[in-house]
Amino acid sequence: MLSNQANTAGSLAQRDTATVKPSLSEKLRQLLSDIWAYRISYLFIAPFMLCFLAFIVIPVLAAVGLSFTYFNAIEPPRFIGWTNFQYLISQDLTFLKYALPNTFKFAIIVGPGGYIAAFLLAWLITQLPASARKWFALAMYTPSLTMGIAMSIVWLPLLTGDRIGYLNSILLQLGFIDEPKLWVTDKAYLMNSMIAVTLWSSMGVGFLAMLAGILNVNPELYEAGRIDGMKSRLQEIWYITIPSMKPQMLFGAVMAIVSTFKAGAIGVELSGQNPTPQYSGHLIINHIDDYGFIRFEMGYAAAISVFLLLLMYLSNKFCWGLFGSKEDE
Numbered sequence: 001m002l003s004n005q006a007n008t009a010g011s012l013a014q015r016d017t018a019t020v021k022p023s024l025s026e027k028l029r030q031l032l033s034d035i036w037a038y039r040i041s042y043l044f045i046a047p048f049m050l051c052f053l054a055f056i057v058i059p060v061l062a063a064v065g066l067s068f069t070y071f072n073a074i075e076p077p078r079f080i081g082w083t084n085f086q087y088l089i090s091q092d093l094t095f096l097k098y099a100l101p102n103t104f105k106f107a108i109i110v111g112p113g114g115y116i117a118a119f120l121l122a123w124l125i126t127q128l129p130a131s132a133r134k135w136f137a138l139a140m141y142t143p144s145l146t147m148g149i150a151m152s153i154v155w156l157p158l159l160t161g162d163r164i165g166y167l168n169s170i171l172l173q174l175g176f177i178d179e180p181k182l183w184v185t186d187k188a189y190l191m192n193s194m195i196a197v198t199l200w201s202s203m204g205v206g207f208l209a210m211l212a213g214i215l216n217v218n219p220e221l222y223e224a225g226r227i228d229g230m231k232s233r234l235q236e237i238w239y240i241t242i243p244s245m246k247p248q249m250l251f252g253a254v255m256a257i258v259s260t261f262k263a264g265a266i267g268v269e270l271s272g273q274n275p276t277p278q279y280s281g282h283l284i285i286n287h288i289d290d291y292g293f294i295r296f297e298m299g300y301a302a303a304i305s306v307f308l309l310l311l312m313y314l315s316n317k318f319c320w321g322l323f324g325s326k327e328d329e
Contacts, residue, residue, distance in 0.1 A: 060309070066302035073296045084303035095304070098279035099287040102191065103261070106283060109195050111260040114202030115253060121203065122211040123237065137211060144204040151269055155197050159183040159270065184270040187280035194266050194281055204259065206252035213248030217241055250323035257315045261308060264289065284308050 267281025
């Protein structure tokens with residue numbers, strides 16, 4: 001008897017719960033009410049959201065859409081399906097032989113190299129007295145801001161391929177070479193010159209983030225580490241500094257990836273030729289510029305940009321796996 005009454009009560013409770021379940025219109029009304037209640041907050045984030053939509057979301061969606069079309073910037077886009085991507089990965093010999101391998105070589109050396117150099121320089125600067133720290137940080141950060149000026153007054157005279165070029169002149173006087181080297185017009189040296197110039201200018205905002213992260217590590221952690229038996233600075237860096245500044249390490253890694261993959265003008269600026277000599281400095285971004293702004297094959301250029309976007313996304317996921325946390329995902 002009691003069990004029947006309990007079952008009856010349970011069914012009535014379930015029926016009451018079902019009857020009070022809000023409908024779709026009520027949920028929508030509640031959502032609009034919540035949005036209106038926090039309208040001031042949305043007003044504050046509106047400028048960022050508008051810029052994000054205008055300069056990130058819409059261009060990415062437009063590129064993805066155009067990548068499936070033939071578009072020459074004059075006629076209306078014509079849908080051709082996967083043809084652009086099929087041609088890119090199977091028939092575009094310039095992309096397969098030069099742009100893709102050059103980009104991977106450039107990214108593998110410049111990305112991790114610049115990232116490690118930024119961390120080491122940031123750590124060394126934190127060991128200096130506070131009065132000198134800001135001047136050294138400014139000296140390291142300035143090249144990333146004045147790259148155009150430095151290119152014309154430092155790097156081009158330094159790498160000139162005749163006897164009056166600074167680098168050739170020094171090496172000839174020291175007896176390391178017998179004749180001038182064409183540092184920026186010879187395919188054997190152009191990529192190395194591009195890597196050297198890019199590494200020199202890689203101390204950007206990622207470097208500043210790492211510097212701030214190291215300075216904000218709690219000094220008591222180092223004292224506790226010494227008490228627990230840490231005897232070297234290397235142990236402090238590995239067990240205390242890096243784990244304590246993972247957000248800054250992640251930000252620096254993402255910025256290094258973005259700046260590395262978007263590099264492309266450096267080869268043209270150094271060599272003064274477009275395309276670079278025998279495509280020795282031809283990167284994916286140069287391939288996009290070639291098809292987009294010289295040949296005006298916008299659909300194919302969009303397909304290459306989508307491919308580059310996927311490369312950057314996979315690289316960022318790898319960095320999230322190294323320095324991210326479950327709370328950040």
